[in-house]
Structure formats: C-alpha cells, structure tokens
Amino acid sequence: MMKKTYRTQKIAFFFLLVATLLIVIPVGIIVVIIIQKGMPGINWEFLSDIPRKGMRAGGIFPAIIGTIYLVSGAIAFALPIGLLAAIYLSEYSKDNLLTRIIKLAIVNLAGVPSVVYGLFGLALFVVFFKFGASILSGSLTLGIMILPIIITASREALESVPYSFREVSLSLGASKWQTIRNIVLPNAISGILTGTILGLGRAAGETAPILFTVAAFYLPRLPQSIFDQAMALPYHLYVISTQVPNVDEKIRYGTALVLLAIVLFMNLIAIVIRYQLRKKKKW
Amino acid sequence: MVTKINIKNLNIWYGNSPAIKNLNIQILANEILTVIGPSNSGKTTFLRMLNRLNELELSFKMKGLVEIDGKDITKIDVELLRKKVGMVFALPLPLPLSIFDNVAYGPRMHGIKNKNKLMEISEKALKEAYLWDEVKDRLSTSAFKLSGGQQQRLCIARTLAVEPDIILFDEPCSGLDPISTAKVEEAMVRLKEHYTIVLVTNNVKQAARVGDRTAFFLSGELIEVDKTQKMFTAPFDQRTDDYIRGIFG
Numbered sequence: 443m444m445k446k447t448y449r450t451q452k453i454a455f456f457f458l459l460v461a462t463l464l465i466v467i468p469v470g471i472i473v474v475i476i477i478q479k480g481m482p483g484i485n486w487e488f489l490s491d492i493p494r495k496g497m498r499a500g501g502i503f504p505a506i507i508g509t510i511y512l513v514s515g516a517i518a519f520a521l522p523i524g525l526l527a528a529i530y531l532s533e534y535s536k537d538n539l540l541t542r543i544i545k546l547a548i549v550n551l552a553g554v555p556s557v558v559y560g561l562f563g564l565a566l567f568v569v570f571f572k573f574g575a576s577i578l579s580g581s582l583t584l585g586i587m588i589l590p591i592i593i594t595a596s597r598e599a600l601e602s603v604p605y606s607f608r609e610v611s612l613s614l615g616a617s618k619w620q621t622i623r624n625i626v627l628p629n630a631i632s633g634i635l636t637g638t639i640l641g642l643g644r645a646a647g648e649t650a651p652i653l654f655t656v657a658a659f660y661l662p663r664l665p666q667s668i669f670d671q672a673m674a675l676p677y678h679l680y681v682i683s684t685q686v687p688n689v690d691e692k693i694r695y696g697t698a699l700v701l702l703a704i705v706l707f708m709n710l711i712a713i714v715i716r717y718q719l720r721k722k723k724k725w
Numbered sequence: 726m727v728t729k730i731n732i733k734n735l736n737i738w739y740g741n742s743p744a745i746k747n748l749n750i751q752i753l754a755n756e757i758l759t760v761i762g763p764s765n766s767g768k769t770t771f772l773r774m775l776n777r778l779n780e781l782e783l784s785f786k787m788k789g790l791v792e793i794d795g796k797d798i799t800k801i802d803v804e805l806l807r808k809k810v811g812m813v814f815a816l817p818l819p820l821p822l823s824i825f826d827n828v829a830y831g832p833r834m835h836g837i838k839n840k841n842k843l844m845e846i847s848e849k850a851l852k853e854a855y856l857w858d859e860v861k862d863r864l865s866t867s868a869f870k871l872s873g874g875q876q877q878r879l880c881i882a883r884t885l886a887v888e889p890d891i892i893l894f895d896e897p898c899s900g901l902d903p904i905s906t907a908k909v910e911e912a913m914v915r916l917k918e919h920y921t922i923v924l925v926t927n928n929v930k931q932a933a934r935v936g937d938r939t940a941f942f943l944s945g946e947l948i949e950v951d952k953t954q955k956m957f958t959a960p961f962d963q964r965t966d967d968y969i970r971g972i973f974g
Contacts (some may be wrong), residue, residue: 614831
C-alpha cells in the first residue's frame with residue numbers, strides 16, 4: 443500500500459516535471475538562438491546609427507527610440523486611467539448587474555486580438571481625431587490595448603487588501619478616500635506594478651496595433667514631436683524579415699535581441715521598484 | 726448621572742431579517758455597560774450601529790432614534806461621529822504600519838501633522854493603554870512583531886489617540902490568554918474615568934467583573950438592563966438567569 447502511494451507520487455512528479463520542461467525548454471531554445479545569432483550583429487554602430495542601404499546596413503537607433511517613446515506613452519496614458527478605473531470598480535461602485543457586466547467586459551477585452559485594437563486606433567485617433575499616423579495615435583492605441591490588463595491586475599491587488607484594514611481605518615474616523623490613499627493603495631501597489639509589467643511587455647512587443655497608427659516602414663531619422671511617425675522595433679523586425687529581401691541574418695536577429703533586451707530591462711525596473719516596496723511592507 | 730447615549734424605538738434589519746427589535750436603552754456617561762447574550766442576539770449589531778459601521782453593509786436598514794449628547798447620529802458627519810465614538814475590534818487588528826504610525830494614524834487623518842504633537846499624543850495614548858513601557862524603545866518596528874495581547878492594547882491606544890468620548894469594545898479579549906485579558910480589563914476599568922464604555926462580550930464572567938450595568942440581549946431583543954451586581958444576583962427575567970448560569974447559549 444505504502445509502496446503504491448509512493449509510486450503514484452513519483453509518477454505525478456514526473457508528469458509535473460515534464461509539463462514544466464515543455465514550457466521552459468522551447469523558450470530557452472528561442473532565447474539561446476536569438477542570442478547566438480543576434481550577438482554578432484550587436485555593436486555600438488548597430489545601436490546608435492540610423493538604418494542605411496535600404497535597411498540592409500547601419501543601425502536601428504530610430505526604432506529603439508520609437509519603441510521607448512511608444513511604450514512610455516502607452517504606460518503614461520494607461521496606468522493612471524487604469525488605476526483610477528480599478529479603484530472606482532473595486533472601492534466605490536455598487537455591486538449590481540451593470541458593474542458586473544462592466545467587470546466581465548474588461549476581463550474579456552484583455553483577450554481581444556491586437557489587430558482589432560489597431561483598426562480601432564486607426565478609426566478613432568488617426569482618422570476621427572485627425573492625429574494622423576503619429577506617436578500619439580500609436581501610444582494611445584497601445585494604451586487602450588493594455589488598459590484591461592492593468593485594470594484587472596489592479597482590481598485584484600486592491601481587493602486582496604484585507605477588509606478589516608479598511609474597517610479599522612474608517613472606525614478611526616478616516617474618510618473613505620483617506621482609507622484608500624493611506625491603507626489600501628500602499629498595500630496593493632506591488633500587485634498593481636505586476637499588472638503594469640505585463641502591460642508593458644505586451645505594449646513593447648505588439649506589431650498589429652502600431653501597424654496602422656504610427657509605424658513607419660523606413661524613416662531614417664528621429665521623431666521630432668509626438669505628431670511624427672516613428673519606427674518601432676517589432677514592426678521593423680517584421681519589415682526586414684518579410685518585406686525587404688537579402689537582409690543579413692545577424693541584423694534580423696540583432697533587432698530581435700535588442701527588442702528582447704528592452705522588454706527585459708523595463709521589467710527589471712518594475713521588479714526592482716516592487717522589491718523595494720515589498721521590503722517596506724510590514725506584514 | 727448624565728445620559729450619554731439615548732436610543733428610542735430602534736429597529737435594524739439586514740435585508741428582510743430583523744437584527745434588533747424595538748430597542749429602548751440609555752447609556753450613561755462614564756459607565757461601563759456590558760452587553761451579553763448568545764450569538765445572533767444582536768449585540769454586535771447594536772455596537773456597530775453606535776459608530777455607524779453597519780452602514781458599510783448594503784443590506785443594512787435602520788429605523789428609530791439614536792442620540793449621542795442629544796444629537797441624532799444619522800445627522801452628524803460620519804467621520805466626526807467615528808472620531809467621537811472609537812472602536813476596538815474582536816481580534817487585534819494592527820494596521821500594516823509601525824507601532825508609532827498605528828497610534829498616530831487617527832490623529833494624522835484628522836489633520837495633525839506636527840511630529841512632536843503626534844509623539845505627545847501617541848505617548849499619552851500608549852500610557853493609557855498600559856503599553857508604553859513595553860514598546861517605548863521600538864516604536865518604529867512593525868506592529869505585527871508584538872504579541873497578541875500587546876497588539877490588542879496597541880489597538881486600544883490607537884483608538885484613544887483620536888480622543889473619543891465613547892469607546893466600543895467588541896469582544897476585545899476573545900483571542901487573548903488570561904493574563905493579557907486581565908491587562909485589557911484593567912485598562913478598561915481605568916478608562917471609564919474619562920470615557921463612556923460599551924463592552925460586548927461572550928464571557929459572562931468578564932461582564933460581571935468590569936461592568937457597572939449589564940444588558941442582556943436575546944434574538945435581537947433587549948431582555949433586561951440593570952446594575953451588573955443586581956443582574957448577576959437577582960435577575961428579573963428567567964431567561965437572563967438561565968443564560969448567566971449557563972443553562973443555554
């Protein structure tokens with residue numbers, strides 16, 4: 443009997459291990475291949491120069507800058523709005539059919555294909571608001587795309603703060619807003635940042651939403667204002683991989699590597715902030 | 726003695742089920758009123774009505790008059806009411822802050838920013854709750870590092886720091902060992918000099934030890950309220966007698 447239990451446990455562990463490896467190994471291989479093939483292409487010129495000879499030589503500096511602008515713009519737009527919406531939904535709204543539908547809709551919006559957001563951005567920002575294909579349009583489109591992620595994660599973070607903390611704060615005569623500001627938010631902030639990290643990674647990597655709203659096929663200079671078009675890494679990668687013949691492999695993989703590194707670096711910043719905040723946490 | 730709280734024809738429902746039925750009671754200034762009764766008798770509802778904490782529940786409905794110092798509590802700003810009517814909960818519930826920040830939280834929310842003033846208030850409150858000597862050297866450490874009994878006295882100090890008139894205790898010793906319980910009871914008895922205290926407790930002996938008057942609730946009704954000594958020696962109602970002697974509940 444004991445022996446059988448032990449064997450079942452071993453088999454279960456084996457399958458759990460296999461499942462984990464099935465996830466880890468392909469990702470590992472992808473990363474290794476990108477680094478292996480991309481590293482030779484990385485040098486100072488590649489990072490700091492504009493693309494030359496129809497993107498077959500030179501660097502990717504405008505695309506790096508474009509992606510940084512777009513992601514920063516998207517976060518600057520989506521984080522405040524998303525956080526305020528999450529606070530409203532979890533702290534103020536009454537629990538009725540309407541708010542339940544809204545909450546459900548937001549969760550579902552996170553699963554809408556990104557190309558749909560691209561078309562929406564084209565119709566609303568580029569055409570209707572006449573922002574044209576610009577960093578502004580692209581940032582707003584990416585921002586709207588990551589809003590549901592930020593709202594959902596923030597709501598979960600806010601709702602995980604124990605109800606008793608709120609009761610104590612209110613019982614001491616603090617107002618509802620004081621309670622949210624001083625008790626709920628500080629204890630939810632790391633969860634909110636996790637949502638922001640997820641949104642950030644998605645915004646940096648998506649091609650479809652920026653395709654119609656901002657991305658320039660070939661623009662070998664830096665954007666001058668938020669109403670300028672810009673190159674962006676994901677789209678640039680798509681272009682040099684499929685649209686331009688005879689681009690050197692190391693340029694293509696080098697671009698992918700830089701994109702990967704930027705996303706990783708941005709995540710790292712958020713993780714460090716989160717770590718610092720958690721250290722301050724007293725429970 | 727002066728009437729501090731006056732309750733007339735009070736009825737409370739959660740949804741359609743009544744929690745308090747036609748309650749009439751006066752609470753006097755500087756007394757300890759202990760409230761006893763089996764679970765579901767409405768004693769916690771009664772307590773949480775006094776600082777309007779019940780209102781957080783959506784299904785809560787109330788009818789009747791509750792006056793504190795002659796003023797209808799539903800017509801006072803709820804923040805001001807809760808400043809005046811402090812509460813200590815059943816379990817020690819420190820906020821996730823340092824010891825000092827826990828005590829200073831209330832005063833800060835009411836607009837006091839001066840660090841020295843906050844320190845002064847905190848020291849006074851911690852002394853009143855008999856905790857000062859145990860924590861004065863580690864005010865900046867987390868409140869969660871304290872023992873359960875210390876945490877509960879911290880919660881008392883936190884309530885005192887807001888300088889209330891009335892303090893509501895909701896089974897404050899239910900999670901504490903006998904020694905900590907004795908300390909909390911000692912604090913309560915000394916506090917009545919300056920405050921009016923309402924103590925809800927499941928511990929009948931505790932009600933007898935610290936109460937001036939005792940009220941017995943059963944299924945949302947006030948069965949009787951009288952001097953604690955009288956209640957425990959010669960109760961008016963048979964059901965009170967049964968409950969006190971532990972025959973039911």
